[in-house]
Amino acid sequence: MDINIILAGVGGQGILSISAVIGVAAMEHGLDVKQSEVHGMSQRGGAVVSHLRISDQPIFSSLISMGEADMILSVEPMELLRYKPYLKKDGFLISNTKTVVNIPNYPEEQVLFAAIEKYPNRVLLDAETLAKKAGNVRAANMVMLGAAADHLALEPSYLEEAIKHIFERKGERIVQLNLDAFNAGREAANQYLATV
Amino acid sequence: MKQFLLGNEAIAQGALDAGLSGVYAYPGTPSTEITEYIQRSKTAIERNVHRKWSANEKTAYEEALGMVYAGKRAMVCMKHVGLNVAADPFMNSAVSGVNGGLLVVVADDPSMHSSQNEQDSRFFGKFAMIPILEPSNQQEAYDMTRYGFELSEKFKIPVMLRTTTRLSHARAIVELQEKISENQLNPPPTSCSDFVLLPSNARGRYEHLLKLQEKLREQSDQSPFNEYVEGSDHSLGIIACGIACNYLEENVRKFNLKYPYLKIREYPAPKHQIARIFEECEQILMLEEGYPMLEELIIGYFRKVKVIGRLSGEVPRTGELNPFLVARSLRIELPESETTPELVENRPPRLCVGCGHADLFNELNVLTDHILGRRIFSDIGCYTLGALPPFRAIDTCIDMGASITMAKGASDAGVHPAIAVIGDSTFTHSGITGLLDAVYENSNITVIISDNSTTAMTGGQHSIATGKIADICRGIGVEEAHLKVIIPLKKNLDENIAIIQKEIDHKGVSVVIAQRPCIQI
Numbered sequence: 001m002d003i004n005i006i007l008a009g010v011g012g013q014g015i016l017s018i019s020a021v022i023g024v025a026a027m028e029h030g031l032d033v034k035q036s037e038v039h040g041m042s043q044r045g046g047a048v049v050s051h052l053r054i055s056d057q058p059i060f061s062s063l064i065s066m067g068e069a070d071m072i073l074s075v076e077p078m079e080l081l082r083y084k085p086y087l088k089k090d091g092f093l094i095s096n097t098k099t100v101v102n103i104p105n106y107p108e109e110q111v112l113f114a115a116i117e118k119y120p121n122r123v124l125l126d127a128e129t130l131a132k133k134a135g136n137v138r139a140a141n142m143v144m145l146g147a148a149a150d151h152l153a154l155e156p157s158y159l160e161e162a163i164k165h166i167f168e169r170k171g172e173r174i175v176q177l178n179l180d181a182f183n184a185g186r187e188a189a190n191q192y193l194a195t196v
Numbered sequence: 197m198k199q200f201l202l203g204n205e206a207i208a209q210g211a212l213d214a215g216l217s218g219v220y221a222y223p224g225t226p227s228t229e230i231t232e233y234i235q236r237s238k239t240a241i242e243r244n245v246h247r248k249w250s251a252n253e254k255t256a257y258e259e260a261l262g263m264v265y266a267g268k269r270a271m272v273c274m275k276h277v278g279l280n281v282a283a284d285p286f287m288n289s290a291v292s293g294v295n296g297g298l299l300v301v302v303a304d305d306p307s308m309h310s311s312q313n314e315q316d317s318r319f320f321g322k323f324a325m326i327p328i329l330e331p332s333n334q335q336e337a338y339d340m341t342r343y344g345f346e347l348s349e350k351f352k353i354p355v356m357l358r359t360t361t362r363l364s365h366a367r368a369i370v371e372l373q374e375k376i377s378e379n380q381l382n383p384p385p386t387s388c389s390d391f392v393l394l395p396s397n398a399r400g401r402y403e404h405l406l407k408l409q410e411k412l413r414e415q416s417d418q419s420p421f422n423e424y425v426e427g428s429d430h431s432l433g434i435i436a437c438g439i440a441c442n443y444l445e446e447n448v449r450k451f452n453l454k455y456p457y458l459k460i461r462e463y464p465a466p467k468h469q470i471a472r473i474f475e476e477c478e479q480i481l482m483l484e485e486g487y488p489m490l491e492e493l494i495i496g497y498f499r500k501v502k503v504i505g506r507l508s509g510e511v512p513r514t515g516e517l518n519p520f521l522v523a524r525s526l527r528i529e530l531p532e533s534e535t536t537p538e539l540v541e542n543r544p545p546r547l548c549v550g551c552g553h554a555d556l557f558n559e560l561n562v563l564t565d566h567i568l569g570r571r572i573f574s575d576i577g578c579y580t581l582g583a584l585p586p587f588r589a590i591d592t593c594i595d596m597g598a599s600i601t602m603a604k605g606a607s608d609a610g611v612h613p614a615i616a617v618i619g620d621s622t623f624t625h626s627g628i629t630g631l632l633d634a635v636y637e638n639s640n641i642t643v644i645i646s647d648n649s650t651t652a653m654t655g656g657q658h659s660i661a662t663g664k665i666a667d668i669c670r671g672i673g674v675e676e677a678h679l680k681v682i683i684p685l686k687k688n689l690d691e692n693i694a695i696i697q698k699e700i701d702h703k704g705v706s707v708v709i710a711q712r713p714c715i716q717i
């Protein structure tokens with residue numbers, strides 16, 4: 001079993017908390033995991049990406065090769081398309097629909113979404129709104145993780161355990177908030193797939 | 197016990213578990229998280245391991261040297277260009293030797309993700325003639341800190357641990373070893389002259405360093421980190437260094453390759469193993485993350501065997517490696533990769549909304565835009581982003597501190613106005629001495645210290661002279677009448693412009709401190 005995931009977003013959106021949960025879940029269940037991150041200059045509002053690899057065999061490279069990603073999970077829609085060359089032919093795209101427009105030449109939303117909707121294997125959702133409903137916009141990351149949960153070849157319950165483990169220090173309420181956001185994302189993704 | 201650690205965290209945890217007594221560092225991507233991890237570590241707090249930031253890499257290095265002089269184990273961490281700053285103590289400590297283990301961790305940044313150049317620190321290690329360790333994965337990063345301290349104490353010289361961005365900033369599962377306790381205090385006896393590098397002593401110490409080289413080579417040939425892997429197809433042999441070993445292994449497994457290969461993770465390079473691969477193979481491919489350092493050395497040495505790599509073009513001359521580039525250099529047929537959809541635009545880093553630097557740049561632009569050939573000398577930090585649109589407010593960024601000194605040199609040449617823009621942490625890193633030069637000659641320059649009370653670019657580390665910048669300027673002789681503090685806010689625009697204009701008109705050194713805390717702290 002091998003899963004390669006590209007996580008994308010804009011510096012400051014905190015994509016690393018998504019990969020931390022997946023990484024811990026995989027490790028706790030005896031799998032090998034490697035994850036590359038971006039620290040430094042790009043974190044100031046630039047494009048950021050994290051490569052996450054999970055396998056039941058030893059993994060060597062922490063970077064994914066072109067055409068080898070099973071999934072691109074993006075918290076920003078234009079960033080989703082930036083890494084399209086990494087996706088396998090039948091790979092899966094999951095994206096937040098909320099744009100971050102911090103450049104003057106950001107594409108028109110209509111054109112952007114038309115380009116994304118060309119790919120059949122996709123889930124699009126408004127993570128901020130779902131997170132707000134769950135209790136806090138800042139849990140938007142966990143909504144995105146939830147949306148991916150049924151497509152990671154990891155039991156979603158493993159991810160829930162990892163969320164508990166990672167947020168434990170911050171108290172019961174924060175754990176519950178993140179679990180709620182996770183489940184909201186999961187539900188929304190399944191609904192999306194049922195209607196597309 | 198297993199943990200999911202960044203390469204940098206593995207180094208930090210490895211050092212703590214190997215009896216570290218102090219980490220010394222100045223932040224710099226991709227090295228910063230090593231020290232930050234130790235600052236947060238419960239163990240480090242309980243043991244009172246030294247873990248505060250230093251003013252710059254040189255002071256950090258010398259402080260670490262003092263700790264190992266006293267017999268304890270210390271680690272000094274920096275990014276690659278930091279070693280340029282620390283080069284003086286670095287080169288000389290190889291001559292003096294050390295008393296407790298000294299690990300010099302240098303994180304290189306090939307592809308320049310967050311740096312001014314992609315210099316390869318292995319050259320520095322070779323220059324100083326000390327052992328270099330170059331982990332290929334996070335487990336090795338962890339294990340090598342312990343091994344590095346042991347080597348350092350065995351040969352009584354500093355040991356370099358070289359990482360690169362993709363190792364420092366990737367997470368993997370790391371198995372921790374048993375903890376060992378710290379060294380006892382044990383400074384050398386007062387009669388020891390090893391640390392007094394007067395020429396008469398230094399000559400002897402240098403002879404000693406040269407004699408040690410053969411021993412280091414033997415060590416490297418037997419190192420657990422240098423490994424010859426047999427193969428049945430001798431049409432090609434591969435020498436891979438550091439993280440390139442990983443990309444090679446990935447391809448060996450995926451494409452079932454049968455070439456012999458040599459994995460190098462300790463230097464000086466293992467002579468016998470290299471000779472062996474040259475004897476056994478018809479052609480050698482060199483895979484190095486960084487400059488073609490070994491490739492250049494080897495190419496002329498074994499003339500009969502063709503060497504391919506970065507110099508011959510099979511591997512790109514610049515930038516970091518990845519599994520894809522390594523596959524290509526192995527002549528593996530790969531499908532054409534797609535290109536990114538055209539509508540995707542570049543998204544470069546930028547100043548945050550509400551950043552004080554931005555207001556300062558607006559003021560400077562209003563002030564100087566009309567000056568033909570205007571030059572603003574600047575420096576390294578978040579404010580370097582002021583070189584990009586929409587500001588285009590600064591014209592230079594070379595190395596930490598160069599804003600003030602370049603403005604002075606330009607002023608010496610007759611440039612007016614000669615304006616320098618520097619951040620608070622950069623000022624204390626390397627700006628103070630340059631300002632002293634200007635004060636000494638009363639140079640006609642205007643220095644603007646954009647003081648956001650933090651080291652923002654690298655993630656908001658404590659800036660060690662917060663609240664003392666004006667006093668430092670006073671202390672080195674900046675005249676009170678030309679030392680101004682402004683608050684860069686839109687509502688103060690006109691007032692600030694008037695103040696800066698007056699200081700530009702003043703014939704002599706002026707300092708304007710633009711003070712507004714970073715919105716991230």
Ligand SMILES: Cc1ncc(C[n+]2csc(CCOP(=O)(O)OP(=O)(O)O)c2C)c(N)n1
Pocket residue numbers: 222223224225253275277278281576577578579596618619620621622623648650651652653654659
């Ligand atoms: C010799 C050297 N050491 C470290 C760095 C990394 N570095 C670049 S910018 C920076 C922080 C500068 O802080 P400051 O001057 O306060 O500016 P700010 O980012 O806060 O605006 C550091 C540590 C470097 N480029 N060169």
